[in-house]
Amino acid sequence: MSSPFDDAFAAADDILFDVFGEQDPAQYFAPGAATAQPVNAVLHRNMGMVGADGMFMVVQHAADLRLSQVAKPVRGAVLVIDCQRYVLEDAVYTDALIQRFSLNPQA
Numbered sequence: 001m002s003s004p005f006d007d008a009f010a011a012a013d014d015i016l017f018d019v020f021g022e023q024d025p026a027q028y029f030a031p032g033a034a035t036a037q038p039v040n041a042v043l044h045r046n047m048g049m050v051g052a053d054g055m056f057m058v059v060q061h062a063a064d065l066r067l068s069q070v071a072k073p074v075r076g077a078v079l080v081i082d083c084q085r086y087v088l089e090d091a092v093y094t095d096a097l098i099q100r101f102s103l104n105p106q107a
Contacts, residue, residue: 006097013066013097017042026063027080028070036080039069043081044100049092061086061103073099078106 002010017040027036042064051057063086065073077088079101086103093100 009095009097016064017066022081024082028065028073029078029080031074031076037070039079040066041079041081051092059092059102061105062092062100063088063103064098064100067094067097067099070099073101075101079103 020042021040022043025038026041028039029036044062044064045060047059047062049057049059063079063081065079067073073088073091075088075090079086079088085106087106088101089104090102091099092102
C-alpha cells in the first residue's frame with residue numbers, strides 16, 4: 001500500500017529516469033543467472049556521499065535501480081550498460097523505491 005508521499009516520489013522517479021537514465025535499458029544478471037532482466041538505470045560517475053560511518057567518500061561508479069523492476073538487487077549481480085559490464089558492490093543508498101549500488105567496472 002502506497003502513501004501520497006510515495007506516489008509523489010514515484011512520479012518524480014519517472015522524471016529522474018527519463019532525464020538522467022540510460023537511453024537503452026540496462027541488463028541485470030542476478031548472480032548465477034543465465035538470462036538478463038532489462039531494467040532502467042541511472043549511471044553516476046565520481047559522486048561524493050556520506051557513508052554509513054559519517055565519513056565522506058567518493059564513489060567512482062554507481063547506479064540507481066528501480067525496486068519495482070528489480071525487487072531485491074544483490075551484491076555480485078552484473079549490470080550491463082552500453083556494452084560495459086559492472087559488478088554490483090555495496091548498496092550505498094535506498095529510499096524504498098530506488099536502490100543505489102557502487103559498481104566495479106569489468107574489462
